[in-house]
Amino acid sequence: MPSSRPSTPDDAETRHVDKKPRLEVELEGANAAPAQLDAPVEAMVLPPEEGEADGWAESLDSKRPSKKAARKMARRAMAKGVLSMPEPYSTEHILFLEAKELLGAEAVKAAEEGTARCVSPLPQYTELELTVSAMSSIGESLAVAPAPYPPWVVVTPFALPGEVFRAKVYSQGFFYSRADLIEIITPNPELRDDSRVKCKYFTQCGGCQYQMLSYETQLDFKRNVVVKAYKTLSGLPDSEVPEVQPTIGSPLQYGYRTKITPHFANPKPLIKKHGLPADGGKPDWLRIGFNKIGTRSAIDIEDCPIATPVLNEALPRIREDVVKNISTYPNGVSLLLRESLGSESASSKQWAERMEETKICVTDHNGTIRERVGDMLFEYTAGNFFQNNNSVLVPLTSYVRDAIFAEAAPTHLVDAYCGSGLFAIVLAPHFARVRGIELSADAIRAAEANAARNGLPADKVAFMAGDAARIFDTVADFPRAETALIIDPPRKGSDAKFIDQLVRFACGTVAYVSCNVHTQARDVGMILRRSAQVMQGKKYVLTSVRGFDLFPQTAHVESVAILKLVDA
Numbered sequence: 001m002p003s004s005r006p007s008t009p010d011d012a013e014t015r016h017v018d019k020k021p022r023l024e025v026e027l028e029g030a031n032a033a034p035a036q037l038d039a040p041v042e043a044m045v046l047p048p049e050e051g052e053a054d055g056w057a058e059s060l061d062s063k064r065p066s067k068k069a070a071r072k073m074a075r076r077a078m079a080k081g082v083l084s085m086p087e088p089y090s091t092e093h094i095l096f097l098e099a100k101e102l103l104g105a106e107a108v109k110a111a112e113e114g115t116a117r118c119v120s121p122l123p124q125y126t127e128l129e130l131t132v133s134a135m136s137s138i139g140e141s142l143a144v145a146p147a148p149y150p151p152w153v154v155v156t157p158f159a160l161p162g163e164v165f166r167a168k169v170y171s172q173g174f175f176y177s178r179a180d181l182i183e184i185i186t187p188n189p190e191l192r193d194d195s196r197v198k199c200k201y202f203t204q205c206g207g208c209q210y211q212m213l214s215y216e217t218q219l220d221f222k223r224n225v226v227v228k229a230y231k232t233l234s235g236l237p238d239s240e241v242p243e244v245q246p247t248i249g250s251p252l253q254y255g256y257r258t259k260i261t262p263h264f265a266n267p268k269p270l271i272k273k274h275g276l277p278a279d280g281g282k283p284d285w286l287r288i289g290f291n292k293i294g295t296r297s298a299i300d301i302e303d304c305p306i307a308t309p310v311l312n313e314a315l316p317r318i319r320e321d322v323v324k325n326i327s328t329y330p331n332g333v334s335l336l337l338r339e340s341l342g343s344e345s346a347s348s349k350q351w352a353e354r355m356e357e358t359k360i361c362v363t364d365h366n367g368t369i370r371e372r373v374g375d376m377l378f379e380y381t382a383g384n385f386f387q388n389n390n391s392v393l394v395p396l397t398s399y400v401r402d403a404i405f406a407e408a409a410p411t412h413l414v415d416a417y418c419g420s421g422l423f424a425i426v427l428a429p430h431f432a433r434v435r436g437i438e439l440s441a442d443a444i445r446a447a448e449a450n451a452a453r454n455g456l457p458a459d460k461v462a463f464m465a466g467d468a469a470r471i472f473d474t475v476a477d478f479p480r481a482e483t484a485l486i487i488d489p490p491r492k493g494s495d496a497k498f499i500d501q502l503v504r505f506a507c508g509t510v511a512y513v514s515c516n517v518h519t520q521a522r523d524v525g526m527i528l529r530r531s532a533q534v535m536q537g538k539k540y541v542l543t544s545v546r547g548f549d550l551f552p553q554t555a556h557v558e559s560v561a562i563l564k565l566v567d568a
């Protein structure tokens with residue numbers, strides 16, 4: 001049975017948060033932070049909607065601290081020994097909500113009243129025997145600290161519901177501590193089968209959480225994440241959230257990741273301290289790989305079973321090159337290994353002729369990646385965004401297409417946050433006209449070239465670079481009821497300005513694809529409420545929501561929500 005290496009005080013040096021040897025944190029202003037976080041989630045980032053004047057969107061955005069400011073605040077608070085308020089929708093925020101849910105209202109009240117401070121009863125390095133109550137949305141277990149400790153949750157990786165285990169605390173949050181797994185004392189044989197684990201680094205590497213589970217169970221766990229997100233963060237009554245459908249699985253469950261980014265720390269101080277082996281071999285201190293679970297320092301990784309065979313074949317050579325040249329790196333480096341079709345010198349013409357499709361590993365961030373999705377061919381710059389599991393892209397785009405056309409016959413498509421044109425181009429044959437928008441000018445150049453590469457004329461499929469909210473002005477001539485809108489924003493989700501314009505535009509169907517179901521649930525709640533306020537005689541309803549598994553063996557879930565415009 002795999003178990004995480006017991007943490008030592010040394011490990012704490014590389015932990016994400018809280019390097020204090022013993023936690024005696026308190027909230028700034030006693031209960032102020034939990035009180036704020038307890039407010040309906042939307043109120044944390046958005047003022048009340050009732051009676052909002054025009055221009056509410058801009059005023060809302062101006063109330064959000066920038067990421068830089070939030071990080072600075074967090075650093076200052078931590079330096080004072082004060083636990084900083086988690087950023088909304090961050091991992092810490094989600095764990096805070098889940099810990100409270102697990103403890104129940106009475107216990108939370110007692111914990112708050114007991115000390116008037118949210119102080120962890122579990123000092124750093126406390127070892128405990130615990131029983132898992134539930135899984136968190138980050139793929140780690142939730143357990144309640146046993147008596148005589150006051151109500152408090154412990155979040156631990158690699159333990160499963162019903163299992164009894166030992167863990168050692170390494171950091172603190174609101175109403176929860178995070179702990180390393182020491183050992184599973186009583187496994188849950190209905191869920192766990194350690195013979196399923198295919199990776200020798202499992203439980204050391206932070207990449208995968210679920211290799212000991214059947215794939216069916218992984219999909220069930222991911223469905224629960226979607227259910228919880230909509231219950232907790234959409235602000236919608238149960239009656240407005242349809243039953244979350246089963247998660248759609250990935251055709252490949254290993255060997256699917258077309259991009260990996262192993263990294264290593266700045267070698268300069270390590271060379272100074274330890275020197276280099278005389279035989280030119282790999283120094284013991286050099287770790288080229290992925291982050292050790294719960295830390296920001298890499299462990300050495302020689303192969304990754306969730307990455308494609310092409311990337312795994314290339315990895316040893318790339319690692320050797322790093323070793324050979326280690327004294328030349330002035331800083332730490334994040335390597336890029338990205339799978340591409342064809343040879344690096346293959347021209348678009350050769351593509352068109354369907355040259356033999358060998359697969360290669362591209363390591364240059366400015367290199368060109370070639371990828372096929374169904375009948376469509378895509379090219380994009382290696383350092384740019386593209387979905388990292390090619391095997392699931394036909395099922396995903398087909399699902400979105402079928403959901404858009406369920407009980408509707410749209411003729412026009414808008415792809416907001418379009419990247420290199422994945423949805424716009426794959427779905428273009430089903431529409432008369434398609435428009436896409438994307439912040440990255442480089443990605444837009446790729447999207448335009450991809451449209452041309454696939455024989456889609458510019459008057460039918462066109463793209464523009466810019467903020468997603470700008471798209472609505474450019475499609476004023478689209479028939480609103482016959483227009484479908486795809487939204488696929490980054491993890492932070494969409495924004496109030498975009499949502500305001502979406503609601504005013506009033507297209508017939510919205511397909512919201514998201515790599516962060518928590519911000520998606522927030523945004524979908526906003527769209528539904530805003531539409532009920534602003535639209536006359538019409539409103540959006542959520543007709544379906546389900547997870548898609550783009551990253552098997554990990555806790556990550558992509559979520560697809562379908563909204564339709566109906567009579568109010």
Ligand SMILES: C[S@@+](CC[C@H](N)C(=O)[O-])C[C@H]1O[C@@H](n2cnc3c(N)ncnc32)[C@H](O)[C@@H]1O
Pocket residue numbers: 385386387416417418419420421422423437438439440443466467468469488489490491515
């Ligand atoms: C999750 S990716 C989706 C890309 C594309 N739909 C795909 O599947 O390949 C999100 C994209 O949104 C873009 N983006 C981020 N903020 C944006 C904004 N405010 N307006 C438009 N695009 C934005 C990013 O550059 C990124 O390409």
